[in-house]
Amino acid sequence: MNKTVNPKDLASDGDGPLYAAQKKVYPQSVSGTFRRIKWGLMAVCLGVYYFLPFVRWNRGLGAPSQAVLIDLPNSRFYFFFIELWPQEVYYFTGLLIAAAVALFLMNSVGGRIWCGYLCPQTVWTDLFYAVERLIEGDRRERMKKDKSSDPLKLERISEIVLKHSIWLMIAWWTGGAWVLYFNDAPTLVKELVTFQGPMIAYIWIGILTATTYLLAGYMREQVCTYMCPWPRIQAALTDEWALNVTYRYDRGEKRTSVKKAAELRALGEQVGDCVDCYQCVAVCPTGIDIRNGPQMECIQCGLCIDACDNVMTKIGRPKRLIGYDNDINIHRRQEGKAPIYRIVRARTVVYSVIIAAVGGFMVYTLATRSLLDVNVLHDRNPVAVKLSDGSIRNAYTVRLLNKSGYDRVIAIDAEGPVNLTMHVVGADSVTPDRPMIVIPRDATSELRLLVTAPAENNSEKSIPVRFHVMDIGLGVAASATDNFVAP
Amino acid sequence: MTDHHSDIDSVSGKSTTGHEWDGIKELNTPLPRWWVITFYLTIVWAIAYWVVYPAWPLIASNTTGMFGYSSRADVAVELANLEKIRGAKMAALGTASLADIEKDPALLALARAKGKTVFGDNCAPCHGSGGAGAKGYPNLNDDDWLWGGSLDQIMQTIQFGARSGHAKTHEGQMLAFGKDGVLKPDEIVTAANYVRSLSGLPTRPSFDKAKGEKIFAENCAACHGDAGKGNQEMGAPNLTDKIWLYGSDEATLIETISQGRAGVMPAWEGRLDPATIKAMAVYVHSLGGGK
Ligand code: SF4
Ligand code: SF4
Numbered sequence: 001m002n003k004t005v006n007p008k009d010l011a012s013d014g015d016g017p018l019y020a021a022q023k024k025v026y027p028q029s030v031s032g033t034f035r036r037i038k039w040g041l042m043a044v045c046l047g048v049y050y051f052l053p054f055v056r057w058n059r060g061l062g063a064p065s066q067a068v069l070i071d072l073p074n075s076r077f078y079f080f081f082i083e084l085w086p087q088e089v090y091y092f093t094g095l096l097i098a099a100a101v102a103l104f105l106m107n108s109v110g111g112r113i114w115c116g117y118l119c120p121q122t123v124w125t126d127l128f129y130a131v132e133r134l135i136e137g138d139r140r141e142r143m144k145k146d147k148s149s150d151p152l153k154l155e156r157i158s159e160i161v162l163k164h165s166i167w168l169m170i171a172w173w174t175g176g177a178w179v180l181y182f183n184d185a186p187t188l189v190k191e192l193v194t195f196q197g198p199m200i201a202y203i204w205i206g207i208l209t210a211t212t213y214l215l216a217g218y219m220r221e222q223v224c225t226y227m228c229p230w231p232r233i234q235a236a237l238t239d240e241w242a243l244n245v246t247y248r249y250d251r252g253e254k255r256t257s258v259k260k261a262a263e264l265r266a267l268g269e270q271v272g273d274c275v276d277c278y279q280c281v282a283v284c285p286t287g288i289d290i291r292n293g294p295q296m297e298c299i300q301c302g303l304c305i306d307a308c309d310n311v312m313t314k315i316g317r318p319k320r321l322i323g324y325d326n327d328i329n330i331h332r333r334q335e336g337k338a339p340i341y342r343i344v345r346a347r348t349v350v351y352s353v354i355i356a357a358v359g360g361f362m363v364y365t366l367a368t369r370s371l372l373d374v375n376v377l378h379d380r381n382p383v384a385v386k387l388s389d390g391s392i393r394n395a396y397t398v399r400l401l402n403k404s405g406y407d408r409v410i411a412i413d414a415e416g417p418v419n420l421t422m423h424v425v426g427a428d429s430v431t432p433d434r435p436m437i438v439i440p441r442d443a444t445s446e447l448r449l450l451v452t453a454p455a456e457n458n459s460e461k462s463i464p465v466r467f468h469v470m471d472i473g474l475g476v477a478a479s480a481t482d483n484f485v486a487p
Numbered sequence: 488m489t490d491h492h493s494d495i496d497s498v499s500g501k502s503t504t505g506h507e508w509d510g511i512k513e514l515n516t517p518l519p520r521w522w523v524i525t526f527y528l529t530i531v532w533a534i535a536y537w538v539v540y541p542a543w544p545l546i547a548s549n550t551t552g553m554f555g556y557s558s559r560a561d562v563a564v565e566l567a568n569l570e571k572i573r574g575a576k577m578a579a580l581g582t583a584s585l586a587d588i589e590k591d592p593a594l595l596a597l598a599r600a601k602g603k604t605v606f607g608d609n610c611a612p613c614h615g616s617g618g619a620g621a622k623g624y625p626n627l628n629d630d631d632w633l634w635g636g637s638l639d640q641i642m643q644t645i646q647f648g649a650r651s652g653h654a655k656t657h658e659g660q661m662l663a664f665g666k667d668g669v670l671k672p673d674e675i676v677t678a679a680n681y682v683r684s685l686s687g688l689p690t691r692p693s694f695d696k697a698k699g700e701k702i703f704a705e706n707c708a709a710c711h712g713d714a715g716k717g718n719q720e721m722g723a724p725n726l727t728d729k730i731w732l733y734g735s736d737e738a739t740l741i742e743t744i745s746q747g748r749a750g751v752m753p754a755w756e757g758r759l760d761p762a763t764i765k766a767m768a769v770y771v772h773s774l775g776g777g778k
Contacts, residue, residue, distance in 0.1 A: 379617070380617070381615070381616055381617030381619060382615075382617055382618075382619035382626070382628055385619075385626065385628040385629045385775065385776075386629065386729060386730065387629055387630045387631075387729075387730075388629065388630055388631045388725065388728035388729055388730050389728065389729065390729045393628075393629075393775060395628070395774075395775050425589070425595070425773040425775075426589050426590065426592060426595045426773070437592065438592075445592065446596065448599070448773055448775075450775045
């Protein structure tokens with residue numbers, strides 16, 4: 001009965017373990033086209049993130065002069081010339097839709113290029129690697145130092161301390177920049193350094209410092225492989241035309257050294273261009289061998305392309321043994337046909353159209369957005385009141401929003417199928433004929449509105465009423481519809 | 488008992504705890520170290536909490552903790568801060584006149600907000616949460632006022648009440664003409680029909696208007712006026728309008744005339760501070776019924 005099972009067989013289901021302990025990756029530095037693009041994009045991304053809060057934008061007296069500001073206490077969002085109110089958060093929905101579709105579009109054109117070039121995880125990890133390389137040296141040196149049996153030399157300790165201090169400084173600055181988006185940046189910086197900032201700011205800086213340090217310093221490619229959902233849904237987002245970092249196996253096998261290859265070629269034998277130098281593996285930040293075909297871990301950063309191009313140049317073979325390509329073209333080349341690249345396909349056209357439509361709609365609504373808004377809420381308790389002469393009165397709560405930068409004088413009219421008279425509580429005593437009130441700039445005002453219909457018009461249970469509000473100076477108007485109810 | 492360190496399970500290759508039930512052995516799989524450390528830290532935290540915060544009951548009091556930490560004291564401080572913030576605004580409410588409050592949008596909003604809460608706590612049981620009233624309890628949203636609907640009159644009614652026993656209360660009540668034997672039953676029916684006719688309601692076919700007019704003039708006009716238009720000095724309702732506090736059907740009117748009515752509005756002076764009463768007056772006035 002007691003058949004002994006090999007413990008190793010219990011550890012996996014035959015497909016390999018679900019999770020493999022992290023094998024430390026030591027990416028080697030590389031130079032080339034894609035590395036240059038990556039440096040450039042990193043500079044742009046980090047520059048924007050770190051310095052945007054300090055960009056000023058003049059909105060006049062009393063309004064915040066920060067170009068990008070999420071003003072939570074006052075529920076306002078400022079983005080250069082745009083100011084959004086809480087009820088306009090649907091713009092963010094639009095933004096999210098457009099961003100999601102833009103990701104799909106990128107994916108259908110160049111695979112996970114977002115991951116390789118623009119994803120914050122990649123950008124900060126890349127930065128942390130740069131620091132590490134600067135202090136501890138390149139791949140070989142780092143590997144040697146990590147393996148060294150005598151790690152406690154003063155020099156080594158100071159290296160480690162220096163690396164972590166710089167990492168922590170970057171992480172801390174990252175957390176610090178985050179909170180600057182929620183308050184006037186120069187003021188907050190002053191408060192923070194004199195320890196007078198709000199507690200919540202310190203807490204957020206702490207959280208983001210910790211996450212940046214851990215994610216970019218330790219978890220690195222593990223985040224891309226295990227935490228990020230993208231590699232799992234990648235297959236659904238891409239198609240056979242998408243360009244992915246691909247080892248062009250059509251350039252032949254076998255892989256052997258330069259010298260051996262030359263000999264074999266001389267004998268008229270088949271040899272590939274790959275000299276099996278492992279440069280592409282050494283530079284890969286996720287530690288994979290792209291020559292094994294497309295893999296879930298690959299973030300399409302193109303660094304292996306740069307590495308291999310350098311090798312190919314040196315040995316005088318054509319570049320782009322690894323390149324952004326797809327299987328279709330590999331087969332076409334094998335069949336002796338010219339490769340074709342189709343950027344314009346049904347998929348990319350549809351995505352572009354969606355982005356343009358969402359973007360266009362947002363621009364349109366932003367451009368035509370009213371700076372005066374009215375909401376009307378019918379009183380429920382009581383719904384209607386009978387007056388002593390038999391006429392009926394309904395009460396409404398009217399909310400007026402003045403989104404503009406100046407005070408407004410607003411007149412209110414009610415319009416319905418019967419002759420209605422109207423009173424605004426508080427305003428009657430000032431302007432008895434036509435209720436008028438002043439709403440301060442960038443503010444809301446709540447009014448109680450009483451509408452009365454004479455007794456003889458009460459045959460119907462409910463009649464529609466339209467409320468018009470108008471800026472009597474500028475003529476800007478808004479309106480809302482509600483019902484007038486009989487008891 | 489076997490020494491569990493030497494007892495290795497042949498299947499998994501792990502050591503066992505040495506415990507065995509019917510041939511089933513327990514593998515020695517200790518909790519992860521981080522878990523155990525976290526567990527001990529929570530114990531340390533709990534003990535520290537007992538020491539730092541007031542915690543243990545003593546015979547007559549409790550441990551006071553250290554550094555003066557106390558959630559209760561924190562609440563007191565926050566309440567005091569709130570009072571400080573609100574104090575100035577409430578003071579403005581206390582000094583402004585009723586008419587000025589209604590003209591100033593900020594004060595009006597404050598008075599309405601304050602009034603609404605206080606109304607919900609104190610007035611809603613009788614007048615309803617929206618002031619819609621009920622049978623015998625006036626609707627405060629309409630324009631019919633027993634004791635007057637101006638800001639000052641509303642304020643006065645809230646302050647002193649009606650038939651409340653307060654020295655300055657409104658007095659005056661509907662007499663019990665039947666119970667006290669002033670009117671005979673058939674006269675009461677006639678009076679009831681006459682009162683209905685005043686506001687245009689239909690009357691019994693047998694109703695003798697001249698007789699009703701005579702009864703009204705002799706018994707009711709003193710309070711309700713010759714034309715039945717009421718008198719706010721005495722809280723006598725207007726009988727010619729469409730609003731009836733207790734109901735306008737004949738049976739209810741017969742009951743009212745024979746048994747009398749004397750609804751009570753309590754006085755709020757002394758129970759609520761002046762600024763609050765003012766806020767309530769403004770709120771009630773703004774409900775729509777104010778004149
Ligand atoms: S295989 Fe190449 S493109 Fe993919 S992650 Fe590695 S280096 Fe980047
Ligand atoms: S870098 Fe190029 S030549 Fe070197 S192993 Fe990779 S594919 Fe082959």
